[in-house]
Amino acid sequence: MQADLVILGGGPAGLTAGLYASRARINVVLLEKGMPGGQMAATELVDNYPGQPDPILGFELAQRMEAQARKFGLEIQTSDITSISKTDSGFALYNEAGIAHSCNALILATGANPIKLGIPGELEFAGRGVSYCAVCDGPFFRDVEVAVIGGGDSAVEEAVYLTRFASKVHLIHRRDQLRAVKEIQEKAFAETKMTIHWNSVPEAIIGESDIKTLRIRSKLNGSVSELPVGGVFFYVGIKPADETFRGIVKSDDRGFVVTDENMATSALGIFAAGDVRVKVLRQISTAVGDGAIAAYSAQHYLESL
Numbered sequence: 001m002q003a004d005l006v007i008l009g010g011g012p013a014g015l016t017a018g019l020y021a022s023r024a025r026i027n028v029v030l031l032e033k034g035m036p037g038g039q040m041a042a043t044e045l046v047d048n049y050p051g052q053p054d055p056i057l058g059f060e061l062a063q064r065m066e067a068q069a070r071k072f073g074l075e076i077q078t079s080d081i082t083s084i085s086k087t088d089s090g091f092a093l094y095n096e097a098g099i100a101h102s103c104n105a106l107i108l109a110t111g112a113n114p115i116k117l118g119i120p121g122e123l124e125f126a127g128r129g130v131s132y133c134a135v136c137d138g139p140f141f142r143d144v145e146v147a148v149i150g151g152g153d154s155a156v157e158e159a160v161y162l163t164r165f166a167s168k169v170h171l172i173h174r175r176d177q178l179r180a181v182k183e184i185q186e187k188a189f190a191e192t193k194m195t196i197h198w199n200s201v202p203e204a205i206i207g208e209s210d211i212k213t214l215r216i217r218s219k220l221n222g223s224v225s226e227l228p229v230g231g232v233f234f235y236v237g238i239k240p241a242d243e244t245f246r247g248i249v250k251s252d253d254r255g256f257v258v259t260d261e262n263m264a265t266s267a268l269g270i271f272a273a274g275d276v277r278v279k280v281l282r283q284i285s286t287a288v289g290d291g292a293i294a295a296y297s298a299q300h301y302l303e304s305l
């Protein structure tokens with residue numbers, strides 16, 4: 001299928017780029033391999049998105065963004081693109097069956113995925129107590145103790161969310177200060193079901209058919225303790241979803257795409273928006289801004305051809 005513009009990824013950056021491109025009457029298609037919404041849809045409550053004084057479910061905000069973009073004519077297709085190549089007139093996008101789409105301009109809005117820590121038991125118990133999504137799996141841990149690994153916004157926010165279900169939430173953080181924004185920290189400190197294990201790192205997840213314990217080690221004195229948890233949620237950061245275009249555009253040493261302020265990448269005709277690019281603040285609000293700029297820049301690029 002030929003389009004002037006293809007947007008890869010349907011999180012807030014991609015949906016906003018789609019909204020702006022559709023309103024500009026560009027022949028555009030957005031390709032998403034799963035459900036539109038990205039990480040936003042897997043977030044329980046969003047309470048820092050402007051214009052939304054009451055917290056809104058991430059899933060609902062995703063649905064609203066999708067509906068708004070579709071209202072202006074955005075075509076969204078489910079498609080698992082595996083690679084991209086440059087052609088004489090633009091770009092070809094491939095899935096496992098061969099060329100799926102070709103286009104003159106491309107917006108990369110593939111977002112980011114959770115990093116795996118790689119401790120013993122993490123892989124073995126994946127889907128059987130190890131999770132990277134509290135919203136998806138939290139309700140399975142009603143009246144069970146769980147552990148959350150990390151000290152950033154995601155870890156602390158999701159640890160607070162998990163107190164709704166779990167009998168106790170152990171937050172394991174490798175330092176003596178959280179990285180999460182203060183407002184989220186305050187919620188965690190006020191939560192009676194939460195115990196924070198400072199200066200501690202997870203060492204192994206132990207069990208048989210289910211998880212029985214999480215072994216953690218103190219970084220201060222090396223002492224080891226075993227927490228009687230049935231679930232372990234990892235939030236130790238994110239890595240860009242860059243598999244399909246690695247090497248085509250310039251990226252930093254972690255794989256995040258380098259852009260200028262117009263969201264242009266090092267490859268003419270390719271723009272990037274949202275969490276996948278190098279930026280100081282990864283938020284829904286900043287992804288939305290990126291998406292609008294990327295669509296505007298793509299429009300000018302297409303007009304210049």
Ligand code: NAP
Binds near residue numbers: 201237
């Ligand atoms: P993050 O901000 O990179 O935090 C990762 C956390 O994991 C840090 O506390 C880090 O510890 C810890 N960590 C990293 N490697 C580790 C290891 N090997 N062992 C133990 N701990 C390790 O990642 P994130 O929380 O997933 O957030 C990703 C982005 O999304 C951020 O930009 C964040 O601000 C944004 N976000 C925003 C919101 C919101 O605004 N409500 C919600 C979620 C995410 P150190 O602190 O010691 O480095």
